[in-house]
Amino acid sequence: MGIEISADVGGTFTDFVVRDADGRIGLFKSSTTPGRIADGIFAGLTLIATRRGVGLRDLLAGCDSLSIGTTVATNAILEGKAAKTALICTDGFRDTLLIREGGKADTYNIFVDYPEPYIPRYLSFGVAERMNAEGGVETPLDEAAVRAAIAQMKEWNVEAVAVALIWSIANPTHELRIGEILAELWPDVPFSLSHRVSPTLREYRRFSATAIDASLKPVVQRNIAEIETRLATDGFGGILTFVTSNGGRTSTREVLEKPVYLCLSGPSAAPHAGVTLARAEGVADGNVLTIDMGGTSFDVSIATNWETPMHREGLIGGHMFGVPSVDVRTIGAGGGSIARVDAGGFTHAGPESAGARPGPACYGRGGTRPTVTDANLVRGLLDPKGFADGQMELSVDAAATAIKDHVAEPLGVSIEEAACLIALTVEQNMVGAIEDLTIRRGVDPRGYLLVSGGSAAGLHAAAIARELGMRRTLVPDVAGVLSAYGIATGDVRFGFARGLFASSARFDHAAVNAVLAELQAEGTAYLDRMRVPDARRSMVFTAEARYSGQVWQLTLRLPAARIEPGEGLAQLVEAFHVLHEQVYAVRANDPVEFTEWNLLAIGHVARDASEAVRAEPVGRAEPVLRRVFLQEIGGFADIPVFDGAMLQTGVRLTGPALVQTRLTVALVPPGCSAHVTARGGLMIEVG
Amino acid sequence: MAAVIDRFTMVVLRRRFEAAIREMVNALFRSGRSGVLNTAMDFSCCITDANHQAISTALGLPIHVAAIDLISRAVERKFGTDIRPGDCFANNSAYHGNTHCGDFTLSVPIFVDGQLVFHAIARAHLGDMGFPTPTTYSPLSRDLYEEGLMLPCVRIQRDFVDLTDVLDICKANIRAPEQFHGDYLATLAAVRTGERAVQALCAQYGLETVRAFLEQFQTYAEDMAVAAIKRLPAGRVTGEQRHDSEIAAYADGIPVRATLDVDPVDARIVIDLTDNVDNLPLGINLSEATVTAACRVAVLTILGPDVPRATGAFRRIELKLREGSAVGIPRFPAATSTATTNLCHVLNSLVQSLFAGLGDGLGAACSTIGNPASCACVSGTDSRYDGRPFANQILMGYWGGPGVPGHDGWLTFGGAGAQGMLWQSSVEVAEQQQPVLVECLELGVDSGGPGQWEGGPGAHLVYRVRHDPVRFTTNAGGNDFPPFGAGGGQSGGPSKAWAIGRNQERTTLPNSADVTLVAGERLESIACGGGGYGNPLLRDPAAVAHRAREGWISLDRARTTYGVVLDTSGERFRVDDAATQALRSTMAAAE
Numbered sequence A: 001m002g003i004e005i006s007a008d009v010g011g012t013f014t015d016f017v018v019r020d021a022d023g024r025i026g027l028f029k030s031s032t033t034p035g036r037i038a039d040g041i042f043a044g045l046t047l048i049a050t051r052r053g054v055g056l057r058d059l060l061a062g063c064d065s066l067s068i069g070t071t072v073a074t075n076a077i078l079e080g081k082a083a084k085t086a087l088i089c090t091d092g093f094r095d096t097l098l099i100r101e102g103g104k105a106d107t108y109n110i111f112v113d114y115p116e117p118y119i120p121r122y123l124s125f126g127v128a129e130r131m132n133a134e135g136g137v138e139t140p141l142d143e144a145a146v147r148a149a150i151a152q153m154k155e156w157n158v159e160a161v162a163v164a165l166i167w168s169i170a171n172p173t174h175e176l177r178i179g180e181i182l183a184e185l186w187p188d189v190p191f192s193l194s195h196r197v198s199p200t201l202r203e204y205r206r207f208s209a210t211a212i213d214a215s216l217k218p219v220v221q222r223n224i225a226e227i228e229t230r231l232a233t234d235g236f237g238g239i240l241t242f243v244t245s246n247g248g249r250t251s252t253r254e255v256l257e258k259p260v261y262l263c264l265s266g267p268s269a270a271p272h273a274g275v276t277l278a279r280a281e282g283v284a285d286g287n288v289l290t291i292d293m294g295g296t297s298f299d300v301s302i303a304t305n306w307e308t309p310m311h312r313e314g315l316i317g318g319h320m321f322g323v324p325s326v327d328v329r330t331i332g333a334g335g336g337s338i339a340r341v342d343a344g345g346f347t348h349a350g351p352e353s354a355g356a357r358p359g360p361a362c363y364g365r366g367g368t369r370p371t372v373t374d375a376n377l378v379r380g381l382l383d384p385k386g387f388a389d390g391q392m393e394l395s396v397d398a399a400a401t402a403i404k405d406h407v408a409e410p411l412g413v414s415i416e417e418a419a420c421l422i423a424l425t426v427e428q429n430m431v432g433a434i435e436d437l438t439i440r441r442g443v444d445p446r447g448y449l450l451v452s453g454g455s456a457a458g459l460h461a462a463a464i465a466r467e468l469g470m471r472r473t474l475v476p477d478v479a480g481v482l483s484a485y486g487i488a489t490g491d492v493r494f495g496f497a498r499g500l501f502a503s504s505a506r507f508d509h510a511a512v513n514a515v516l517a518e519l520q521a522e523g524t525a526y527l528d529r530m531r532v533p534d535a536r537r538s539m540v541f542t543a544e545a546r547y548s549g550q551v552w553q554l555t556l557r558l559p560a561a562r563i564e565p566g567e568g569l570a571q572l573v574e575a576f577h578v579l580h581e582q583v584y585a586v587r588a589n590d591p592v593e594f595t596e597w598n599l600l601a602i603g604h605v606a607r608d609a610s611e612a613v614r615a616e617p618v619g620r621a622e623p624v625l626r627r628v629f630l631q632e633i634g635g636f637a638d639i640p641v642f643d644g645a646m647l648q649t650g651v652r653l654t655g656p657a658l659v660q661t662r663l664t665v666a667l668v669p670p671g672c673s674a675h676v677t678a679r680g681g682l683m684i685e686v687g
Numbered sequence B: 001m002a003a004v005i006d007r008f009t010m011v012v013l014r015r016r017f018e019a020a021i022r023e024m025v026n027a028l029f030r031s032g033r034s035g036v037l038n039t040a041m042d043f044s045c046c047i048t049d050a051n052h053q054a055i056s057t058a059l060g061l062p063i064h065v066a067a068i069d070l071i072s073r074a075v076e077r078k079f080g081t082d083i084r085p086g087d088c089f090a091n092n093s094a095y096h097g098n099t100h101c102g103d104f105t106l107s108v109p110i111f112v113d114g115q116l117v118f119h120a121i122a123r124a125h126l127g128d129m130g131f132p133t134p135t136t137y138s139p140l141s142r143d144l145y146e147e148g149l150m151l152p153c154v155r156i157q158r159d160f161v162d163l164t165d166v167l168d169i170c171k172a173n174i175r176a177p178e179q180f181h182g183d184y185l186a187t188l189a190a191v192r193t194g195e196r197a198v199q200a201l202c203a204q205y206g207l208e209t210v211r212a213f214l215e216q217f218q219t220y221a222e223d224m225a226v227a228a229i230k231r232l233p234a235g236r237v238t239g240e241q242r243h244d245s246e247i248a249a250y251a252d253g254i255p256v257r258a259t260l261d262v263d264p265v266d267a268r269i270v271i272d273l274t275d276n277v278d279n280l281p282l283g284i285n286l287s288e289a290t291v292t293a294a295c296r297v298a299v300l301t302i303l304g305p306d307v308p309r310a311t312g313a314f315r316r317i318e319l320k321l322r323e324g325s326a327v328g329i330p331r332f333p334a335a336t337s338t339a340t341t342n343l344c345h346v347l348n349s350l351v352q353s354l355f356a357g358l359g360d361g362l363g364a365a366c367s368t369i370g371n372p373a374s375c376a377c378v379s380g381t382d383s384r385y386d387g388r389p390f391a392n393q394i395l396m397g398y399w400g401g402p403g404v405p406g407h408d409g410w411l412t413f414g415g416a417g418a419q420g421m422l423w424q425s426s427v428e429v430a431e432q433q434q435p436v437l438v439e440c441l442e443l444g445v446d447s448g449g450p451g452q453w454e455g456g457p458g459a460h461l462v463y464r465v466r467h468d469p470v471r472f473t474t475n476a477g478g479n480d481f482p483p484f485g486a487g488g489g490q491s492g493g494p495s496k497a498w499a500i501g502r503n504q505e506r507t508t509l510p511n512s513a514d515v516t517l518v519a520g521e522r523l524e525s526i527a528c529g530g531g532g533y534g535n536p537l538l539r540d541p542a543a544v545a546h547r548a549r550e551g552w553i554s555l556d557r558a559r560t561t562y563g564v565v566l567d568t569s570g571e572r573f574r575v576d577d578a579a580t581q582a583l584r585s586t587m588a589a590a591e
Helices: A037-052 A056-061 A072-078 A143-155 A173-185 A203-233 A252-257 A267-280 A372-378 A396-411 A415-437 A461-468 A479-488 A509-529 A567-584 B007-031 B069-079 B164-173 B177-205 B207-230 B288-303 B342-358 B427-433 B541-549 B555-560 B577-590
Strands: A003-009 A013-019 A025-031 A063-070 A085-090 A124-127 A137-139 A160-164 A191-193 A239-243 A249-251 A288-293 A298-303 A329-331 A337-341 A347-353 A449-453 A472-475 A492-503 A537-547 A554-557 A592-603 A624-630 A635-643 A652-654 A657-660 A665-668 A673-676 A682-685 B043-049 B088-091 B103-112 B115-125 B154-158 B235-243 B254-263 B268-272 B317-320 B377-382 B388-393 B436-443 B459-465 B470-473 B496-500 B506-508 B514-517 B522-526
Touching: A003 A037, A003 A479, A013 A037, A013 A479, A025 A037, A025 A479, A037 A056, A037 A063, A037 A203, A056 A063, A063 A203, A063 A267, A063 A479, A072 A203, A085 A143, A085 A203, A124 A143, A143 A173, A160 A173, A160 A203, A173 A191, A191 A203, A203 A239, A203 A252, A239 A252, A249 A252, A267 A288, A267 A298, A267 A449, A267 A479, A288 A415, A288 A479, A298 A415, A329 A415, A337 A372, A337 A396, A337 A415, A347 A415, A372 A396, A372 A415, A396 A415, A415 A461, A415 A624, A415 B007, A449 A461, A449 A479, A461 A472, A461 A665, A461 A682, A492 A509, A509 A537, A509 A592, A537 A567, A554 A567, A567 A592, A652 A657, A665 A673, A665 A682, B007 B043, B007 B115, B007 B177, B007 B207, B043 B069, B043 B177, B069 B088, B069 B103, B069 B115, B069 B288, B103 B177, B115 B177, B115 B207, B154 B164, B164 B177, B177 B207, B207 B288, B235 B342, B254 B342, B268 B288, B288 B317, B288 B342, B427 B436, B459 B470, B514 B522, B541 B555
Parallel strands: A003 A063, A063 A239, A085 A124, A085 A160, A160 A191, A288 A449, A449 A472, A635 A657, B268 B317
Antiparallel strands: A003 A013, A013 A025, A239 A249, A249 A492, A288 A298, A298 A329, A337 A347, A472 A682, A492 A592, A537 A554, A537 A592, A624 A635, A652 A673, A657 A665, A673 A682, B043 B115, B088 B103, B088 B154, B103 B115, B235 B254, B254 B268, B377 B388, B377 B470, B436 B459, B459 B522, B470 B514, B496 B506, B496 B522
C-alpha cells in the first residue's frame, strides 16, 4: 500500500495532506498559480518530494491516490472566466436567469446595481415548445427554431450551450430532442440539459444550474486533461478524484459530465474534517460546529448527530448552482477584513476586504486601511517574523498607523483598545453567521464542539465560543489545512437524481419503482467504477416531499429502495409526518406529494486508515514571554508563548497563553484553560 | 441617568436584538401556509420598547415596519394597565395603527421582572382576510364596511391560551379557515419566539444594562441621522404627482402633494402633506401607518445605508398630516384596504423625488405603481385535484425599480412598500398550485423610464386559463400616470392589461379589474416600468449599446431618446462616437 495525497487548491495557497500507509500525516502549503491549478499542484508535489528526499516520479509511483479540491469552478464563475455560453429555453422565458427569485440584501439601500444574468439575454434563444405541469405537450417543439439558433451561436463562436425548458422535469422529450439536434449539427460543442443536471422544481434554480454547468465544461475539461496528462507523464498510476459540492470525492468522469458539482469544491470538505477530528477526540454525540477563517471569508458548517445538512440553494457570485451541496455558510470576515468607524462612532469590520493585494497594512504592500490581521498583530498575538510558515515578515508600525488613523483617533481610544474593538466586531459578525446556522434553525449551539480551522482562527475561537455559550473549542493540528484534511479523510460519493411527480393520494408504484431501480443501477455502476468493495458501500435514497398545498419540499429519507403498495407507502407517508413534525412542530392530514427522487451512492473510507497518530515530542516545551494586549485585563501583559510541536499529550495550559505551530496560532484567553490532545490538537475549555 | 454602556456591550446587544428579530422571521416563514407568506415573504417582525421605540426595522417590508410602533401604542391606548404576561392582541384595523386590513398583526407584551418592557410584533399579509370578494386589496371599496372582517386591536390570547370566540369569528368570515388557522399559528409562533428571545437576553445582561443600551442605541441612531442630514443642502421643495382615477370626481387623476423642508443646521426634515385631497370613496386611501412609513422610508433611503433603521433616526423626521385626507390620517369610515400600494407608491416616490430638487445627484425617480395584473389575486377550483378550491395572490412580474443617481433601477423592485424585499413566484410552482399556464414572462421592451440612469422595466406576462374558470382581481396603477422621472429623467412605460378571448378578441381591463376567464382565454399584462433619473442625453453611450443589444430598449429609443447611433452589424453593438456626439448636440440644442 502506498501513500495518499490530498490537495486543496485555494486562491492564495494550495494545501496538502500526505498520508502514509501507517496513517502518519504530513502537512504542506505551497503558493497557488492563479488560473493554473496544475502548476500549483505540481509545485506542491515537487515540494513534498523534496521534503521526503525523493524524486517526483518516485513520489507519484508510490502514490495510490491523488484527491483534489479546487476552486477552479468557483473562481471561473466569480471572475467571469467560464466559457462563452448560450441558452436555449422555452419561448417567452429568456429572462429567467435575469429575474432570479427576488429579494435584496439591504432593504433601504436603493443605490445598488442589479446584477447581470449569468448568460446575456442576446445569447438566450427562445424556441416555441411547451410542456405543462403534468408533462403533457401544450406546444410541439419548433425544430427549425432550434437549428436557426444553433447557426447563430456558431457564427458568434459560442463555446458551450445550456438547454433549459419549462417543465422538462415533467417531460424531458423536448430537451432530449434539442440535445440530439446539437449532437448532429455541432458535434464539438459541449452542452447540458436541465433535467439531467438538476431535475428540480422551480425554473430559475434549474436554468441557473444548467447554465453554470455548461459554462464550466470547457474550463474543467481543459484543467483535468492537463492534470491527467502531467500525472501520467510523471508515472502516477493511482486513482485521481475530485471533491464535489457534496463534500465527497468522485472520479473525473462524473466531474467532466457534470462540472457544476465542482462548485464549492474545497470548502465543502471542511465540515467532514471537523466531524472526523471531533470523532477522533472522543466527541460522542456527533454535534460539531466547524469554522474556517481565511483571508477574506469565514465559512461555518454544522453537524448534528454526525450529519452535515445538505441544501440546494448554494450561491456563487449571486448565481444559484442548484445541485445538492453541504450547507456551508460564508460571510465576508477574515484576516483581510477592513475596519472602519461610522459617523455615529460605531465600528464595522468587513465585508470589504484588503484581499491578498494590497492585503493588510502590515504586509507592507501598500495597504493603508486597518484589517483584522493588523489588529491581531498590534495586540501582540501574531509573531511578525513567523507568519505563514515564515514566508512573510509583518510590519507592526504599519499596522499601528492604520489603526490609529482609521479607528483609534476617530474614537479617541488607544491603538490597542481600537485593535480589540476591531477583533470584537469581526468576532460578533462570526457569531452572527453561526447563529444563522444554529439558533435561527432552532439548534442550541451550547451543546456543540467548536472546531476551529484556518491559520489564525484559533485567536478568535475561544471568544466566539464564549459568546455563544459553547464550552469547548478544538484547534486541531491540521487547522491550517483543514479542507485538505477533510479531503484526505472523506468518502467517495456522488448523487443521482430523477424528477417524477407522485402523490400519496394516487401513487403510481410502477413508475416510482422504475425510477428507483434506474437510480440503483446507476449508483451500482458508479461504485463499481470507483472500485469500492461491497462491505464499504451505502446507497441512500431520498425524495423531495411536501404536503399537498405546500410549496417548499423537505428531503425525506426513503425507508426502502422500493415502495410497495399498502404497507410500503404507509411507512413512507408516516416517515414524512414524523419529519415534518420534527422540523415544523406540526403534522397535517393532507396527502403527501413527491417531486424528485435522489440517490447518494457512498463508498466509505476504511476507518482505521483515518486514525492518524502523532510522534510524541521529546524534551520540554519552554515558553517564551511576549507582551500582549488583552481586553479582559485592560492592558498589556507578558504571556507565555508555546511551540505547539513541542507540547506533549496531556499538557495543561492556563490562560492567558499562546500556542504557535508552523501553520497556526491559538490564544487561550484569561479565564480559559486548555490541554494538548493525543492527536496534537489544542482543546480549549472556555471559562 | 442610566450608566454608559461600553462599546463592546453596544456591539453585542445590537446584534442580539437583530438575532431575536431574525428568529421571529424564521418561525413565521417556515410554518406559514398562505403563498404570500411562504413564498413571497410578505410579512415582517419587529420589537418595540415600552416607549414604542423600534430597535430595528431593517428586516421585513419597509411599509410594514417603518411605523410599526403604532401597533404597541394602540395596545397601550386601548388596554392601559390591563395588560399582563400571556396576552396577545390581534389587529387589522387602519383606525388602530394597522397598515391595511389584509395585514394581520399580532403583538404580545414582553414582561421582565414584572414590568412591561417590550412588545414583540409580527405582521403577516394573509391569503384571505374575509373580504366580500376573493382578494386582500379592494381599490373600489366605498367605505370600511365593504372591506370585510375588522379586528380593532382585540385580545386573542389571555394567559397564553386562545380566546376561541375571536378565532371563531375569524374563521366564520375567512374563506380558507384552515389556511387562516395555520397562518395564525405561524404569526403567533413569531411573537412568542420574540418574547422568549428578549427575556433570555434581559436575563443574561440585566434589565438595567439593556435599558441603558436602548437609550444609547437610539441616540446613536439619531446622531447618525443628524450627521447625514447635515450633509444635505438646505431648501424647501413642493411637488405634485398624480395617480390614476377610477371615479368621476377626479377625472384628471388624483393629486398627491408634498412639501419637503430640509434644515441641515438644525438637522431636521419636515414633510408637509396637509395640502392633499379629502378621503376618497375608494380603498386606496392611505392609513396613518402607511403614510408615516412611506415618508420615513423615503427619507431613510436618501440618508444612506449607514443610518440605523431605528426610531432614533425617525426623531429627525417630522410629518404634518391632516385627518380626513386620502394622503393623511383617514377619517372613519373611509376605506383603506389598498393603503399599502397605489397612493402609497406615489407618495413614497414623490418624497424621494423632491430631494432631486435640492441639488444634482440627490433623490430618486418613481418606482412601479400598484400591483400589475400579473400579480392578480386568483381564485377558483382546480379539477386536477378533485375540485380543490384555491385563493392566492401570485407575485410574479412585480418589478420596475426607480432610476437613482449612479444606478439604473433595481429590476425586481416591486413598489416602494417592498423595495425589492418580496420574493417572486416560480412559474412552475404557480402552475402546479393554480390551473393557469404562463405563456410568457419577460421584460417589457422600452418600459423602463429613460434617463442618465434608466428605470427598471416592467414585466410582460400572459396567463392562459387551462381547464377550470379562474377569477382574477387586480389593483393596478400607472396607466394614465406612469411612474415619473426625476432630475430630468422621463417616466416609465404605462401599465396595461387585456382579457383575450378564444377568438383573439382583446378587451382592455381597468386598473381595478374583477374578471373570470374560462379555458383557453388569456390575461395579458404589461406592467409599468420605473422612472428614469437624469437627462437621457447624459447616459453613457456604452450602457445604451449594452441595453439595446440585450433587448431592453429598441434601436429607435437608443437613437431618438438617447441620441446614440449604433452600429448593429456585428455580434456586439458598437457606438458610433462621432455620429452620437453630433446627434446629441442637435438634440440638446432643440431642448
